[in-house]
Amino acid sequence: MRKHLDYLFWNLLLAPEDGLNSSGTDLEGDNNTEPNNTTDLNNEVDTQKEKETEKLDYSQFDLKIDEKYDPANLAAKAFSEKAKELGISVSQAKELFGTVDNSIKQSNEDYEKAASERCLAALKEQWKDQYEVNNKSVTRGFLHLTENDENLKKELENNGFLNNPLVAQIFSKVGYFFKEEGQEGALTPTFDKNDPYGFGKSK
Numbered sequence: 001m002r003k004h005l006d007y008l009f010w011n012l013l014l015a016p017e018d019g020l021n022s023s024g025t026d027l028e029g030d031n032n033t034e035p036n037n038t039t040d041l042n043n044e045v046d047t048q049k050e051k052e053t054e055k056l057d058y059s060q061f062d063l064k065i066d067e068k069y070d071p072a073n074l075a076a077k078a079f080s081e082k083a084k085e086l087g088i089s090v091s092q093a094k095e096l097f098g099t100v101d102n103s104i105k106q107s108n109e110d111y112e113k114a115a116s117e118r119c120l121a122a123l124k125e126q127w128k129d130q131y132e133v134n135n136k137s138v139t140r141g142f143l144h145l146t147e148n149d150e151n152l153k154k155e156l157e158n159n160g161f162l163n164n165p166l167v168a169q170i171f172s173k174v175g176y177f178f179k180e181e182g183q184e185g186a187l188t189p190t191f192d193k194n195d196p197y198g199f200g201k202s203k
Contacts, residue, residue: 055089063097069104115163122165134172141175 061080064073076097083093127134142162146153161167 055091056084056087058084058090058093060090061093061097063094063101065101065104069108112160112163115160119163119165119168123168126165126169137172137175138168139171139175140178141171141173144178145171145174 058080061083064070064076067073070076079097079100080093083096088096123135124131142156146156156162156167
């Protein structure tokens with residue numbers, strides 16, 4: 001009887017805690033594995049892919065350079081295609097494109113500010129010692145062509161044509177068509193400073 005009680009005592013003493021077997025594992029969950037995170041990982045990957053797709057959705061890229069500089073919109077298209085190829089997000093591409101666009105506009109403004117000086121230098125180089133005579137002929141031609149056409153005058157002024165050496169040469173040639181009688185044979189006509197329409201009279 002004592003041996004039987006000793007046996008029970010030792011079994012109780014060495015018995016595992018509730019729900020655990022002798023190895024310390026869950027008795028009811030012996031056949032269970034650790035939680036499977038594959039589904040969560042797949043969802044995260046899918047979400048990340050969606051975000052990347054949205055970043056490269058260049059249907060959202062609608063920026064353009066002023067048609068004055070890019071009339072066929074080729075620059076904007078080439079920029080967006082290359083940016084997408086390089087994996088640049090649409091938001092970053094827009095920021096970069098904005099910098100390029102502003103730089104082009106500023107460069108053009110600076111160039112136009114110096115247009116008058118460039119035109120003057122080019123005409124002086126071409127006409128040399130005949131500059132004064134030809135320049136007065138430019139004024140004469142311009143006045144004859146625009147005095148009855150205010151719209152033409154505004155177009156020429158607003159579009160910067162008056163700072164184009166080629167246009168100046170055309171006006172100069174036109175100016176020579178309007179000469180006073182008796183001056184047709186003059187090889188180097190001179191203008192009256194006070195009258196751009198008339199040649200100075202020979203003294």
